[in-house]
Amino acid sequence: MSVYGVNKVCFRVQKDPAFREQLRTDPAAALADFPLADVERKALLEGDVAMLHRLGAHDFLLGMLPRFELLGLTRNVYIERIRGAAS
Amino acid sequence: MADVVAALGVPHMPQFPQMVAQGGPDCEVAQLWRAARGHLDAVNPDVLVVLDSDHLATFFYDNLPTFSIGVAPATSGPSDDHWPLLPSYTVQVEEDLGRHLHASGLEQGFDLAQTQEFTVDHSVIIPLHFLSPEMDRPIVPAFVNGLAPPLPLAHRCYALGRMLRQAVEQWPTKARVAFVASGSFALEVAGPRVADGMVYGVPDPDWVGHVCDRLKRGEVEAFLEEATSERMLQAGNTGGELLNWICLLGAIGSVRPSMMEPQRDLGHAFGAWRWD
Numbered sequence: 001m002s003v004y005g006v007n008k009v010c011f012r013v014q015k016d017p018a019f020r021e022q023l024r025t026d027p028a029a030a031l032a033d034f035p036l037a038d039v040e041r042k043a044l045l046e047g048d049v050a051m052l053h054r055l056g057a058h059d060f061l062l063g064m065l066p067r068f069e070l071l072g073l074t075r076n077v078y079i080e081r082i083r084g085a086a087s
Numbered sequence: 088m089a090d091v092v093a094a095l096g097v098p099h100m101p102q103f104p105q106m107v108a109q110g111g112p113d114c115e116v117a118q119l120w121r122a123a124r125g126h127l128d129a130v131n132p133d134v135l136v137v138l139d140s141d142h143l144a145t146f147f148y149d150n151l152p153t154f155s156i157g158v159a160p161a162t163s164g165p166s167d168d169h170w171p172l173l174p175s176y177t178v179q180v181e182e183d184l185g186r187h188l189h190a191s192g193l194e195q196g197f198d199l200a201q202t203q204e205f206t207v208d209h210s211v212i213i214p215l216h217f218l219s220p221e222m223d224r225p226i227v228p229a230f231v232n233g234l235a236p237p238l239p240l241a242h243r244c245y246a247l248g249r250m251l252r253q254a255v256e257q258w259p260t261k262a263r264v265a266f267v268a269s270g271s272f273a274l275e276v277a278g279p280r281v282a283d284g285m286v287y288g289v290p291d292p293d294w295v296g297h298v299c300d301r302l303k304r305g306e307v308e309a310f311l312e313e314a315t316s317e318r319m320l321q322a323g324n325t326g327g328e329l330l331n332w333i334c335l336l337g338a339i340g341s342v343r344p345s346m347m348e349p350q351r352d353l354g355h356a357f358g359a360w361r362w363d
Contacts, residue, residue, distance in 0.1 A: 007143075007147075007148055008147075008148075008149075011147050014168075050279075058235065059275075059276065059278035059324050060277055062277060063286070076284070078277075079281060079284060079285070082278060082279055082281065083279055083280075083281060085278075085279040
C-alpha cells in the first residue's frame with residue numbers, strides 16, 4: 001500500500017474545482033476510481049486524518065481537505081483529529 | 088560576467104501579510120522584512136536566484152524532482168491557494184540564466200531536472216512580495232525537495248549551492264545576482280504537532296537559536312553533520328526547508344552575516360550576507 005491514491009485525492013482537491021465539488025456532493029462516487037486500499041477509502045470517507053497521517057499521507061495534502069471543508073473536516077475538527085496522531 | 092552581490096535567507100509564512108496588516112508597520116514582522124529588503128536594495132541586484140522547496144503545489148508524487156531548475160520566460164503564483172492580502176503575481180524568469188545553471192549543473196555532476204512550464208507557491212511569492220514587490224527583478228527558481236521525504240543530504244545541498252554560485256559567476260552576462268533562500272527551521276504545518284487551535288506549531292524553538300548560532304559563526308562542517316533528515320524533521324514537518332539555507336551557505340562561502348534575526352516562537356529567522 002503506497003498511500004499514493006490518498007495523496008492524489010488531496011492533490012486533486014487543490015487543483016480541480018469540479019472534483020472538489022464532486023467530493024462534496026457524492027464522496028463515495030468521487031473516490032470510486034482512485035487506487036485506494038479499503039482502509040484508505042474508509043479513512044477518507046470518515047475524515048479520519050489521524051489514520052491517513054499514520055498510513056503515510058502528506059500533512060500538507062491532508063490540509064487541503066479542511067481548507068475546502070470536505071469529508072466532514074472543518075478547520076477545528078481537522079486540528080483536533082490530526083493532533084490525535086501525535087505519538 | 089555576473090557578480091553575486093548578496094544572499095538572503097527568509098521565511099515564507101502565508102500569514103505574514105495579515106500579521107503586518109494587523110500589527111502595523113512597526114510590528115516585529117514588518118520591521119524584519121523592512122530590514123531584509125534594505126539589505127537587498129542596498130546592493131540592488133538585477134536577478135534573484137530563489138532556493139525554494141515546493142509545497143506539493145508545483146510538483147507531485149507522479150513526478151517529483153529532488154533538484155530542479157526553472158527555465159521559462161515567466162511564472163506566476165501563488166499556485167497553492169488564495170491567501171488573505173497576498174496578491175497573485177506574474178513574475179519574470181531569467182530564462183537564459185536558468186538554462187545556464189541547469190547545463191552547468193550537469194557539467195559539474197549534478198543531475199538536475201528542469202521545468203520549462205511551472206507555477207510557484209507562496210514560498211516564492213511571499214519573499215518576493217516583501218523583498219521586491221514591484222516584481223521588477225526576474226528570478227530563477229532552484230527547487231530543492233525539502234518537504235516530501237526522503238530528502239537530499241545536507242552535504243549535497245551545500246555542494247549544490249557552491250556549484251550554483253560558481254555557475255552564476257561564469258554566466259557571460261553582466262548582471263548583479265542575489266541568492267534568496269526561502270524556508271523555516273522549526274515549523275509544523277497541518278501535522279500532529281500543530282498548536283492547540285492553530286494550523287501550525289513550533290515543536291522545537293531551541294533548534295532555531297542553535298541554527299542561528301551555527302550560521303552566525305559560520306560553523307559549516309558541524310552544521311552539515313548534525314542537519315540530518317531525522318534531526319530536521321524532529322523540528323517540524325517543514326524542517327527540511329533548512330536545506331534551502333544550507334544550499335545558500337554553499338553559495339556564500341566564508342562571509343559572515345550582516346543580519347541574523349531569529350523569531351524563535353515562529354520557528355524561523357531572517358538573514359542577510361553582502362559583498363559590498
